[in-house]
């Protein structure tokens with residue numbers, strides 16, 4: 470069943486120079502799927518994420534969530550939609566510095582005025598699952614980058630959104646924390662049937678996904694599915710990246726995954 474349907478989406482930025490950032494892009498994301506979006510710099514990945522997250526509107530085409538069209542909502546309805554249906558994980562974590570870990574995690578429920586009992590129950594489950602129980606009363610400046618990203622993931626999950634949008638979620642992490650966060654996302658995707666769309670430059674990160682969608686110059690370039698071991702999938706991702714250009718493959722081609 471498709472949760473997200475991107476249908477013939479075009480985004481043109483008007484200015485001194487007109488820039489067609491996306492051109493008639495179409496794809497679907499199934500419930501419970503973990504999708505990576507890759508492409509060279511300037512290929513339209515951030516534009517796509519901004520459209521899916523309803524921060525911006527397509528010039529033409531439609532983005533449909535569970536048969537709902539956010540384009541047709543007014544600004545108040547859109548704010549509710551974003552708060553309830555979407556979870557975000559960013560490269561720089563975006564935790565609120567004045568709130569504790571606990572307060573950051575429950576923020577989507579606080580904004581939605583959910584009962585305290587619901588907050589406590591969901592917080593307890595996620596804190597246990599994401600190993601946050603010992604840091605719940607700390608503030609973001611008192612925890613490590615890996616912990617901060619686990620907090621951000623808990624915050625993205627707590628309101629059980631239809632889709633989690635992750636923008637380079639491991640971009641600021643060292644290799645150990647990168648692996649931990651990717652394994653966590655991958656496990657949570659399986660355990661909770663959470664639907665995740667992750668934009669990444671990193672072929673190792675993409676190898677944790679079920680499918681990688683490649684875009685180039687704002688258009689569909691290719692897609693590959695993981696139907697075998699992660700090492701083989703990783704090699705296939707590198708193969709497509711080398712066709713795609715953009716200097717992303719570098720000297721990674723001889724890497725064996727841990």
Ligand SMILES: Nc1ncnc2c1ncn2[C@@H]1O[C@H](COP(=O)(O)OP(=O)(O)OP(=O)(O)O)[C@@H](O)[C@H]1O
Pocket residue numbers: 482483484488489490508509510511512513514515516517
């Ligand atoms: N607000 C804007 N106004 C005008 N042009 C824009 C705007 N945002 C992006 N663009 C242009 O649209 C194209 C796609 O940009 P986008 O940021 O979506 O690419 P990207 O794949 O996310 O790149 P990167 O990997 O470097 O972040 C680029 O040519 C960019 O210059």
